[in-house]
Amino acid sequence: MDLSKSKADAARDLVERGFKIFPIKGGAKFPPLVKAWPAAAGSDLTPWSNGLDVNIGISCEDLLVLDVDFPKGGDLAMTALELPSTLTAKTPNGEHLFYRYPGGVANSVSKLGPGLDVRSTGGYVVAPGSSTPAGVYQWVDPAEKIAPAPSWLVDLCQKPREKSKSTEEMIRTDAEVALERARRFLETQAPAVEGQGGDAHTYAMCCRVRDFGVPLDRALEALEEWNERCEPPWEVDELERKVENAYAYAQSAPARDSVEAMFEPAAPSLQVVPPKPKVDDELYSPHDVELEGILSTDYLIKGWLERGAQAMMFGKRGAGKTFCALHMA
Numbered sequence: 342m343d344l345s346k347s348k349a350d351a352a353r354d355l356v357e358r359g360f361k362i363f364p365i366k367g368g369a370k371f372p373p374l375v376k377a378w379p380a381a382a383g384s385d386l387t388p389w390s391n392g393l394d395v396n397i398g399i400s401c402e403d404l405l406v407l408d409v410d411f412p413k414g415g416d417l418a419m420t421a422l423e424l425p426s427t428l429t430a431k432t433p434n435g436e437h438l439f440y441r442y443p444g445g446v447a448n449s450v451s452k453l454g455p456g457l458d459v460r461s462t463g464g465y466v467v468a469p470g471s472s473t474p475a476g477v478y479q480w481v482d483p484a485e486k487i488a489p490a491p492s493w494l495v496d497l498c499q500k501p502r503e504k505s506k507s508t509e510e511m512i513r514t515d516a517e518v519a520l521e522r523a524r525r526f527l528e529t530q531a532p533a534v535e536g537q538g539g540d541a542h543t544y545a546m547c548c549r550v551r552d553f554g555v556p557l558d559r560a561l562e563a564l565e566e567w568n569e570r571c572e573p574p575w576e577v578d579e580l581e582r583k584v585e586n587a588y589a590y591a592q593s594a595p596a597r598d599s600v601e602a603m604f605e606p607a608a609p610s611l612q613v614v615p616p617k618p619k620v621d622d623e624l625y626s627p628h629d630v631e632l633e634g635i636l637s638t639d640y641l642i643k644g645w646l647e648r649g650a651q652a653m654m655f656g657k658r659g660a661g662k663t664f665c666a667l668h669m670a
Contacts, residue, residue: 349389351470352397356384362468364388365396370467370577372562373398376516379463379558396471401460405442405490405498408466408578409435410456418454427488430469433476437466440490447499450582458578459498515668519554519599522664523563526553532570543575547587554599560584642669 355362361382364374374395375381382400409415415435430437445462460466469478530546533539550563568574639648646652656662
């Protein structure tokens, strides 16, 4: 069986059904392989038409998707809710039930019951046609239509959180630099171990990822390799929830350890005054500098470092001198 071809067909089917899709790492549930995946999700079939063996993600914008995990009791919780029939996908551990709800609700983990998570606007699920070591994703009945979410189900879900100011500030950082710095930091950190404060340690690591200025939608990428060392590794949904809590409730300033936070605007130190008449062989003083000369200065770094000049950077160990120098370069 040509797995890449079947995924291409599955991706095409999803687009024809009106789903917004994006590529996910092959054989896994995360990370997304596009930057800012909520905005990048759409109808682009290029990754699969090019034969790449990558999984498919469905953006849950304007949807209410119930992620039912049978081993965690999700089947019993779902039965108790008496949910209406709708388009359903079979997953390695349960089912995804798709309902339409414009605007969406809050993403949540086990809020509606054990093993019953909610994915909506700002969240995603792995699509049919994808596979992981645990199994494959496929439609239960491909002909089934997506039903509107019943009002009582919407009432049980929280309203989506408004984007916080801290998230807006994070977007203005250099995401790639922040991501690399966070990964290198996590390489030096101990993994979370169940029964040994793993919960609190994981939350602390999520906060540190935020401190480096990693955008919320890319935090799981930063944590992926560290999570693989955890005993046991966190499920994607559980780790995602911890990330959301860290970004929403952390007490420190957002992106406080980002490269951008190391630089503060420097106040002008040069007072420009009208030039005095000069004799040809007379030396100039700082007070003789003309505005035109300042504006035409050939800078390497605007207002800081002139081309051909010499400068020295100093600071205590661990202050970030190397990152500052690389950022300026």
